[in-house]
Amino acid sequence: MSHTAHIPSHRKPRRSASKIALRAGVAGGVLSTIAVAGAAGPANAEPVTETIEMPTIGSLDTELSTAVAAAADASQQEALDLDLAVQENAANVQAVKAAKKAKAEAERKADAARAEKAREEAKERASRTAERTSLSASSGSSYGTQQATGSAAAIVAFARAQVGDSYVMGSTGPNSWDCSGLVQAAYREAGVDLPRISSDQSSMGTSVSLDNLQPGDILYWGSRSGSYHVAIYVGGGNFVGAQNPSTGVVERSLDYDRPSGAVRIL
Template identity: 70%
Template structure:
């Protein structure tokens, strides 16, 4: 016999096995119940039961469907936003290309207009230059003709003067005739030279051959007749003898201002007219005394 056979056991009594009950409701939304019963004391004690309520499968399915729908809607909204952004970017890019194209076309048209305007201006300038060249050629031909005629007239005057000096009449009569003829020939030379320059340009300080100022023209006209005059207008008007405007003769020097302080001079050419280098707008012109009445006149012949 075992030496422990009569020793009572000191182990605690076994507890009864726990019980677990799970009740699940399907598609009806019935709450599931899990019952767990455990004996807290001896086998003869009352079982302890605990109930835990769990969500139904139907509720889980609804929540999952809602979440999936919300996620799908969010994805759709994001995709729509990205699509709109892409469309806006494409529209901006297209607008930029169109604006660039329009600007290039406008620049091309503006350049074409500038080129056309420049071409027209160049043609107009060329036409003006051709017209000026023709006018200058005609004026030069006229001046050459006048100078040729002037030379012929001067030679004829000198010949007549020689013939008069050999006349058998008295010496005093011959001297008077020679003086008159020489004066007439000199005045004609001055007038012819002045008229030959009509149409030339006016340039301050100009002394020819194609541009003059007022005193430069008077000096050159008298030089063509062999008479030296000062260069300045008030010096020219201070020479010779003062004559009234009602007793003018061709070749007389007209002046504007006072005789010793004149600011403009011209040459009387007969017929109530004068030739003078007026200004840069008109150049050398032949005008009536009434157009710009002079202040006085002097006779140098």
């Protein structure tokens, strides 16, 4: 037996061929890269130390998802804005249509009101005409002779022509009157000048009974020398007078407002 048989071997274990090849390949690649870099750059160039990080697949997915979500939100907001604009436009159109309809309805009602007023006025005029015709055709009554003639006819015709005019204190025509202004103007048609004030008018002429009136007589309210209102008797138990601001010039029955007395000028 050899004297070295029991001494352990000091040789390193063999490496496998695959590991040796792998390490050689890596080393060769590194050396090749260094060689290329050295050949490309100047001899005294400093080694490149900057590290470039390449994006990972996970970060690309996240950025893509974020971009897609942002685009979807933008599209949704644009759709909402467009829908709101459509709704606002439709509301504006409806508002314009409603306003036009309301205006047309208001104009229709105004036209109907004017037409109704015109019909009422026409009926009132026709009624007054019929009443005057009836009074003119009527014969004697308890108020005496009813048919106006001569100067009295002119006074009565003028007074009746003013029916419907307004009452204005101190006015003497032609479209508004007070009581004495109307009486004075009516008598002027017959060529008779009367004082302006009612108390002076009732103090003229001859006092007559209310049961013996004739067309053209002056009716007064109050005392004869201190009357506060006058009117003209037109026959048939009626008088014409500028009564007050509410009624204007009207033709009324003596029973409507019984006078205090009467005077005859003609």
